[in-house]
Amino acid sequence: MKLQYGFHAMHEAWPDTQWQALFNRAWPAYQRWFLKKGIGQQPTYLQSLRQLRAYMPELLPIYERLCELAGGGDTAARFLSMYCPPPYYVSCSQAVWTKTTPFLIRNYDYHPALLEGTVMHSSWLGKPVIASGDCLWGVLDGMNSAGLVVSLAFGGRKLVGIGFGIPLILRYILETCRDLADAVAVLRHIPSHMAYNITLLDRLGEACTVLVAPDRQVQVNPLAIATNHQQLVEWPQHALATATLERESFLIQSLANAEQTAEEFIHSFLQPPLYSTQYARGFGTLYTALYRPDLGSMTLLWPHRTWQQSLEAANPAPEG
Template structure:
């Protein structure tokens, strides 16, 4: 798998080139249930106006860069996309300089493998791309870091794909409290656990769902269920309960030092090799919100990145089942 780290402070030719490169496969995925299963452009735009009005100007700019077609604009709205599942573990290691650590478990053939640093709307953001402007984790220049895990429920409803919600949080929020308010009001089309931590060491985890109110908690650990397991077969396959218990023990009973805690994400039971089933660990991310820095990690490899001193580049990572 070849990873790229790219920087473009305002939407321009780099982003347009990425969209042209990725759009054929994204279009195939977006249409897999038929075009009629996806909302119209009018419905998608109205949803953005209602729930994320601050993003509208940026959305229009990206749509134009993407060619201005109806399908591209509907896709970029992230409104009611096809359902998708991921694994993932995430936790906040407490301390004087807390860190947010996460494993992203997903299909290597359906992944951007792209780290973007943007300065859109005057806000600098760095994070792991999904859908080319959505994010599955990231940090902004206010020192707010965020990450998601799948919530372990089958229900699909009317709402946005969660990567755009994470982008929205990082574009508009500076504190965990502000992020919690956004996560409580913006509708999601599937269930997700979203953890945020700000520059003042305040954190929360929002348990989001399409069919019930978002639950804002002070949980420092999130895997692939919410208050209790609801999708038993998925929970067993992904070992969500076992991973949650393991992380809680590392934090409460063993009180691992920071580096030992981070390296635990690169080993079982947190690290997964179930790539054939679409739930292999594609990377470990370590966010240091106080420093506006992050690291991408794999066994034997650390790639440090800084929001302030961002360096473009690429890394080829050997992942079973990935090109």
């Protein structure tokens, strides 16, 4: 299967016609996924609203605006709350380089047909944010104007519990936090409905990976790398299919190599074992994202093209 580059950029300080166009385009697919087991399996609108108000009250004005743009329907409102959504499994690699000027780099591995492909430039709560979008307002990876960078990787566990979808938690971090300590506090406080490894970097070069799960205490790992398990492998079939241990070992060895340059480290994300072509199995690398807090820049990379973005400007997506 050949990877198609279905990416586009949005630039709206407050949700308006561009977001509404995204909703109209993507909602049929999201609705099918959300209703796969029936609407009765999802929390009600009032239950979702109460939880959103309890844990992320700052997002309520944005949520209400999005529900309005989505037409005010009950199903869309439940979906947009991202409270106890259906499970989803991805395969990612991410790491923070600190030998010279720090940066965060990550590969997002998923099925091409399920990629939203949106780079969202916004300033919803007054803080400029740039992010790879998911679930219409969630975040797969992103950065805010304070220089805080976040990125998610699936934690390699089947368990699904009570909590929010992690993309919305990352959105909340970028909208409300300034540094590593702020972000870690949020991850300790807001429940995630699945296991995820969240790698963080701030403008001062502080970095870590936070392991979240619905059934155990948050763990903070000062080693700012992550693949798709949490300390021990708990889903052997997924670990084998995605080579999570091999990718983790490669990252550890690369960062320990005193002779490796930043350019070489970046290039390694475009090659095996970090770069995957298992698109038909749902584990292919759809993009590599490079975040530079010192420059306020985000660059999406592929083996034969790049797409430069910044907090100030949205550039057209590469063709192909």
